[in-house]
Amino acid sequence: MCRLYDPRAGHNGFDAARLFRLSWRDRPLRPIESNFMKLVPAIILAIAIVLAPVIWFALQWAVGDRGSYAGPAIDSQARIEIEILNQQVEDIRLRMEDIREGMAALGQEVRNRPAFQPQRPVLQQSAPTDGAEVFQQNGTNDIIDAYAQVVLIADRRNVNKGLKIAGGRYLTEKLGLPRQNLSDKCEPMTNPRLKSKLKTTQVGPIRVTMLQPALDSLARVFENVRITDPDLYARINTAGALCVRRIRGTTNRVSTHSFGLAVDLNIDGKLDTLGDGKTQLGLTILADFFRTEGWVWGASWRREDSMHFEISRKQLDQWLAEGKL
Numbered sequence: 001m002c003r004l005y006d007p008r009a010g011h012n013g014f015d016a017a018r019l020f021r022l023s024w025r026d027r028p029l030r031p032i033e034s035n036f037m038k039l040v041p042a043i044i045l046a047i048a049i050v051l052a053p054v055i056w057f058a059l060q061w062a063v064g065d066r067g068s069y070a071g072p073a074i075d076s077q078a079r080i081e082i083e084i085l086n087q088q089v090e091d092i093r094l095r096m097e098d099i100r101e102g103m104a105a106l107g108q109e110v111r112n113r114p115a116f117q118p119q120r121p122v123l124q125q126s127a128p129t130d131g132a133e134v135f136q137q138n139g140t141n142d143i144i145d146a147y148a149q150v151v152l153i154a155d156r157r158n159v160n161k162g163l164k165i166a167g168g169r170y171l172t173e174k175l176g177l178p179r180q181n182l183s184d185k186c187e188p189m190t191n192p193r194l195k196s197k198l199k200t201t202q203v204g205p206i207r208v209t210m211l212q213p214a215l216d217s218l219a220r221v222f223e224n225v226r227i228t229d230p231d232l233y234a235r236i237n238t239a240g241a242l243c244v245r246r247i248r249g250t251t252n253r254v255s256t257h258s259f260g261l262a263v264d265l266n267i268d269g270k271l272d273t274l275g276d277g278k279t280q281l282g283l284t285i286l287a288d289f290f291r292t293e294g295w296v297w298g299a300s301w302r303r304e305d306s307m308h309f310e311i312s313r314k315q316l317d318q319w320l321a322e323g324k325l
């Protein structure tokens with residue numbers, strides 16, 4: 001029998017029960033206990049060494065897993081994003097409501113609008129000028145709005161695509177000179193054939209002197225503008241139509257204004273700057289109506305003249321063929 005576990009072993013044997021009953025302080029150490037106690041730090045150290053990797057892996061698992069386990073974090077992120085999206089949807093919904101209300105108010109305003117009354121510019125027509133209409137703007141209008149805004153002319157060299165410019169030489173060839181001696185000033189038309197077709201009248205929002213077929217065509221242009229865009233129509237102003245003279249700076253080239261087949265227009269009486277490649281927004285809109293009626297726009301000239309509209313070669317040929325000129 002092993003003495004170590006013999007309960008009767010007494011003080012000479014290893015009595016475990018007695019050992020645990022005694023406190024460390026008041027219990028004298030026996031040799032075998034003393035040896036065992038000496039081993040305790042080494043055993044603890046050994047256990048620590050053995051467990052160290054295990055603890056390390058356990059910690060790695062716990063920390064690593066917590067790092068990659070982003071479930072609740074993802075949920076929070078998603079919740080935030082969903083909340084932001086909800087806010088945006090709500091914002092859009094409110095804006096749409098505003099737009100709908102605005103549209104309804106606008107519709108009501110349009111329905112309540114009185115019948116359109118074109119604003120006729122006041123022109124003090126002096127004694128008959130015999131074709132020598134003075135180049136001046138008719139009436140004044142200081143309203144600055146989008147139509148009067150000066151904008152760049154997009155692709156201006158191609159604005160008359162499909163239409164050919166008649167030009168002074170072609171017009172002279174077809175109609176004869178409006179008068180024999182041309183100067184730099186506007187002078188009366190003397191060509192009897194042309195003079196018989198010349199008329200000064202109110203056409204749409206402006207009063208002009210032109211040949212009859214051009215007046216009729218201009219009336220159609222303005223009527224289409226009036227129906228489509230009454231606000232623009234009300235702001236159309238003229239800087240003159242007929243002016244029998246040569247082109248300034250030349251000795252024999254006749255201006256197309258000399259034949260009563262060209263008109264200079266602007267919005268609100270603001271004159272266009274020649275050759276800057278820009279024009280009033282309203283004139284770019286008007287140009288579409290003129291092109292439809294067979295007029296060419298001076299915006300495409302080498303030296304841009306965007307207030308200028310004149311009948312195209314095709315239109316002239318048509319009027320000649322129809323016996324209108």
Ligand SMILES: [Zn+2]
Nearest residue numbers: 263264308309
């Ligand atoms: Zn002109």
